[in-house]
Amino acid sequence: MARTTELDTHRRTTRDARWWFFATGKGVAGTIYILAALFPLAWMLIAGFKSKTEVIKTPFQFFPEVWKWENYVQILADPSFLRTMAWTFFGAVLFTLLSLTVNSLAAYAFARLDFRFKRTLWVIVITTLFIPAMTILLTSFIVVSNLQMLDTLAVLVLPGAASAAMVFFIRQFYLSIPSSLEEAAMLDGCNRFTIFIRLFLPLSKPPFVVMGITAFLLYWNSYVWPILTITSPDKYVVQQYLATFRSERSTELGLLMAGSVLAAAPVIILFLIFQRQIIGNIKLAGLK
Amino acid sequence: MTGRIMVHQAVHDSVVIDARGASNADDKREQRRRHDRHRYRDSKLAYVLILPAMVLLGIFVIWPAIYATFLSFQDWSFYKPPVFVGLKNYADVLADPLFLDAIVRGFIFVLLTVPPMLVLAFFFASLVVSVARRFAGVLKVSIYVPTIVSTVITSIIFVLIYDYSGGLLNWFLAQFGVAPTAWIGDPAWALVAIAVPAIWLGMGLTSLIMVAAMIDVPIEYYEAASMEGANWRQKTVYITLPQMKNVLLYLLVTGFVVAIQQLDLPLIMTNGGPVNATMLPNLFIFTHFRNDINVGYSIAAALLLFAVLGSVSAIIFRFVNSERLVD
Numbered sequence: 001m002a003r004t005t006e007l008d009t010h011r012r013t014t015r016d017a018r019w020w021f022f023a024t025g026k027g028v029a030g031t032i033y034i035l036a037a038l039f040p041l042a043w044m045l046i047a048g049f050k051s052k053t054e055v056i057k058t059p060f061q062f063f064p065e066v067w068k069w070e071n072y073v074q075i076l077a078d079p080s081f082l083r084t085m086a087w088t089f090f091g092a093v094l095f096t097l098l099s100l101t102v103n104s105l106a107a108y109a110f111a112r113l114d115f116r117f118k119r120t121l122w123v124i125v126i127t128t129l130f131i132p133a134m135t136i137l138l139t140s141f142i143v144v145s146n147l148q149m150l151d152t153l154a155v156l157v158l159p160g161a162a163s164a165a166m167v168f169f170i171r172q173f174y175l176s177i178p179s180s181l182e183e184a185a186m187l188d189g190c191n192r193f194t195i196f197i198r199l200f201l202p203l204s205k206p207p208f209v210v211m212g213i214t215a216f217l218l219y220w221n222s223y224v225w226p227i228l229t230i231t232s233p234d235k236y237v238v239q240q241y242l243a244t245f246r247s248e249r250s251t252e253l254g255l256l257m258a259g260s261v262l263a264a265a266p267v268i269i270l271f272l273i274f275q276r277q278i279i280g281n282i283k284l285a286g287l288k
Numbered sequence: 289m290t291g292r293i294m295v296h297q298a299v300h301d302s303v304v305i306d307a308r309g310a311s312n313a314d315d316k317r318e319q320r321r322r323h324d325r326h327r328y329r330d331s332k333l334a335y336v337l338i339l340p341a342m343v344l345l346g347i348f349v350i351w352p353a354i355y356a357t358f359l360s361f362q363d364w365s366f367y368k369p370p371v372f373v374g375l376k377n378y379a380d381v382l383a384d385p386l387f388l389d390a391i392v393r394g395f396i397f398v399l400l401t402v403p404p405m406l407v408l409a410f411f412f413a414s415l416v417v418s419v420a421r422r423f424a425g426v427l428k429v430s431i432y433v434p435t436i437v438s439t440v441i442t443s444i445i446f447v448l449i450y451d452y453s454g455g456l457l458n459w460f461l462a463q464f465g466v467a468p469t470a471w472i473g474d475p476a477w478a479l480v481a482i483a484v485p486a487i488w489l490g491m492g493l494t495s496l497i498m499v500a501a502m503i504d505v506p507i508e509y510y511e512a513a514s515m516e517g518a519n520w521r522q523k524t525v526y527i528t529l530p531q532m533k534n535v536l537l538y539l540l541v542t543g544f545v546v547a548i549q550q551l552d553l554p555l556i557m558t559n560g561g562p563v564n565a566t567m568l569p570n571l572f573i574f575t576h577f578r579n580d581i582n583v584g585y586s587i588a589a590a591l592l593l594f595a596v597l598g599s600v601s602a603i604i605f606r607f608v609n610s611e612r613l614v615d
Contacts, residue, residue, distance in 0.1 A: 026419050033412055034430040040445045040488065041437065043456065047448070056454030106341035114327050115334035121342070128349045129605065130598040132549060134570050135590045138577050139352035139359065147347075162344035192333050221438035223552055224574070239440040243556060246444055253448065260441045267436050275429050282496040 041264070048072060048258035055253035071258035080233070081241065081259060088238040089266065092219040095157045099215045100208055103166040108196050110167065111174035112182070129164040141228055155229045156237065160218065166211050173207040174200060209277045213270060220267055238263045360588040365581040377588035387589055389564070390572040393479065394548045397568055400483035402543040405494055406536065408487070413498035414524065428496060435492030439552035446485045447472065447557055472558050475565035482553050482566055490546065494539055501535035502528065534607075541604050545597055569593055 043062075047055045048071050050064040075081050109115070110122055140159060149155040177200065185195050223239040230236060236244065242263055245256055271278065360377055362370035381387050412431060416424045434442070449456045450471035458468040471481040509527045518526070529536075551570040554560060560567040560575060567575075573593070576586040 026415055029411070029415055030419065030423060030427055033415070033427060036488075037430045037434055037491070040442075040449065041433065043449070044441070044445050056448055056451045058453045060454055060456060060459030062456075102340045102344060105337040109334040109337040113330040113334040113337070115331040116324075116328050118334070121338065124350070125341070125345065126605075128345055128353075130601045131349060131353050132590075132594040132597055134549065134551070134573055135587075135594045135598075136349065136352035136356055137574070137590070138583060138587060139355040140348060142355070143347065143352055158344065159348040162341040162348070164345070167341060192330050196337075217436055221436075221440075223438070223440050224555070239438050242444065243440050256444065260444055264437050264441050267438075268433065271433065271436050272429075275432070279428050279432060279496060282493065282500055 044257055044264075045261050048254065048261045050254045050257070052252050052254045055257060068254070071254045072262070075255055075259045075262065081262075083234065084236055084238050084241040085262070087235065088220060091153055091156050091237065092216050094153070095161060095219040096212050096215040098157060099161045099163065099166065100212055102162050103211070104170050104201075104204060104208070105196075106162075107167045107170035107174055108200055111171045112196075112200075113192060125164045125167055127164075129168070137224075137228075144229060150229055151231050151235060153235075156219070156222075156226060159225070166215070169211060170204070170207050173204070177203060206277060206281070209274055210281045213274055213278060216270065217267055356587050356591060359584055360591050362584050364583055366583070367581070373584070377584040378592060380585055381589045381592055386564070386567075387569075387572060390567050390569045391593070393565075393567060394569045397479060397483060397486075397550065398544050398547045400480060401486045401490070401547045402540065404483075405487045405490055405543060406539060409491060409495040409498045409539075412491075412495045413502045414528070416495075416499045417502050428499065431495045432492035434488050435490075437489070439489065440556055442485050442489055443553055443556035446481070450481055472566075473562055475562050478558055478562060478565040482550075482557055485557075486547065486550060486553055490543070494543065497535065497539060498532070501532050505531040538604060538608065541600060545600055545604075549597065 046063060049067045049069070050071075051066075051068060054061070054064055106125070110118065110125075144150060144155050144159065149158070181199060182195055185199050190198060219237075221239060222237065223243065226237045226240045227243075230240065233244075242256070242260060245252075245259060249256070359370065361372060361374060363373045363376070364370035412427070416427050419427070452458065452468055452470045452473065455471075457471065462468065469477060471477050505528060509531070510523055513523050513527060548568075549570050550568050551574060554566040554568050554571045555574065558566045560571050573586055573590050576589065577583075580586060
């Protein structure tokens with residue numbers, strides 16, 4: 001709370017004598033930022049209402065001559081698009097749940113339990129943070145093909161599920177939970193595991209929201225790994241579907257735009273619902 | 289529970305006393321064993337809890353990393369058994385002018401994306417901390433929306449905006465009498481054309497980190513400066529920038545690491561063309577993976593480039609987490 005008050009004072013003090021001039025300038029600057037951020041998306045949304053030749057028509061025209069719902073109707077009526085969306089959504093939910101489970105269990109152990117080799121194991125986990133995806137791309141491919149996982153859901157869900165970054169993030173949160181809570185729970189007869197289930201899990205909502213959305217986004221937006229490992233068109237994920245659509249049906253731009261809008265919609269909606277938690281979480285304590 | 293704490297305290301005390309007294313080696317060993325048994329009483333549960341994460345990391349990260357290191361010293365393809373060739377792959381990579389070009393291009397790409405992004409984000413943050421809270425909220429949400437849109441969709445949008453005859457950009461510039469340019473078809477412009485969507489995608493996080501850092505600058509400094517009659521520019525140069533030095537450094541280095549690893553945008557927008565103008569390091573390696581049967585070469589290139597980046601990331605991590613890495 002103290003921070004907000006400080007900020008308000010800050011806001012007041014920066015209002016100089018010629019505040020109206022600055023206020024207008026700030027309004028203009030802010031509008032430019034908002035436009036720059038949202039304009040490409042607005043353009044995509046509007047292009048979805050255009051006929052196929054109209055999207056990059058010469059001379060250029062921002063709004064369609066006739067607003068057409070056909071593209072949205074047509075892409076939604078396409079069973080392959082719907083199947084891809086549903087399949088990607090299912091995979092993303094599965095990936096998110098798996099990732100939250102696996103990483104929070106490990107985070108709890110590293111934050112709250114004492115065990116032999118804890119330090120060594122923790123260093124191993126953290127070291128994996130610094131291995132860039134590109135370095136292990138080919139050998140990961142060899143591994144999943146040896147495990148007979150190519151062209152299955154498992155190849156999309158399993159390899160990224162355990163993540164040192166996520167263990168680290170949730171562990172930081174668990175370290176901040178006062179140990180007196182745990183002691184009280186133990187007095188009530190909880191053991192270490194029931195403490196996790198009945199005490200830590202209910203408290204985990206804030207990190208779970210942020211990490212869950214991060215995992216969902218990661219899955220939903222991934223492209224390179226799916227194009228390497230998924231080959232049957234009926235198992236494509238949505239980004240792969242869009243990229244293939246673009247190269248194979250390159251004239252149907254209105255339809256492609258409508259598809260892109262629909263493919264971006266779930267994650268944008270998810271973000272708008274949880275924006276307060278996500279934005280509120282972006283802080284860098286201890287960086288000064 | 290209190291009982292347990294007392295036991296723990298007792299064991300702890302006895303160890304301390306024993307260390308002071310240092311009477312008997314056997315005694316000490318016995319004490320230590322009891323202490324360990326108490327200290328590691330949760331071992332079994334802990335191993336069960338970390339097992340899933342360790343197994344997944346082991347199979348999909350640690351083993352591939354070890355395997356990649358091994359393969360980088362081998363002459364190997366999918367069709368023949370590996371033969372040890374020592375550092376030959378590394379030597380080949382370092383002698384390859386195409387790889388070195390890709391690295392140089394990577395640095396140019398960093399210059400095209402990171403400084404503009406930091407400057408834009410700095411102005412954005414200055415704006416956010418000085419406007420009414422409601423407007424600040426709208427600004428923060430808007431700037432973050434592009435971050436969650438996928439690179440594939442971003443690429444599709446920008447390729448169409450850059451279109452030579454029907455694209456928005458050339459139409460807009462024509463209003464000012466500028467002749468149309470084939471933005472992603474012209475080797476002189478292609479890298480710049482890819483830098484713009486990269487900035488667009490990366491602005492959200494950079495800006496919000498800057499806002500968070502700027503809010504943390506003590507307000508008293510500004511109040512004192514205002515009393516001395518300092519203007520916005522002076523406050524920025526003498527208070528805000530020095531106070532944010534660490535955050536700026538952090539953003540500079542993470543920006544570098546992210547930009548030099550850019551893969552999706554050039555892959556989807558131009559596939560490295562025209563005439564390699566957008567062949568960034570990661571795309572170079574990725575293209576090799578797909579086309580070159582000599583796997584060791586690609587892996588050596590990836591390892592070479594990312595040994596450096598991995599170390600850079602490790603340094604940033606230490607810096608951010610100076611006291612919390614190992615408790």
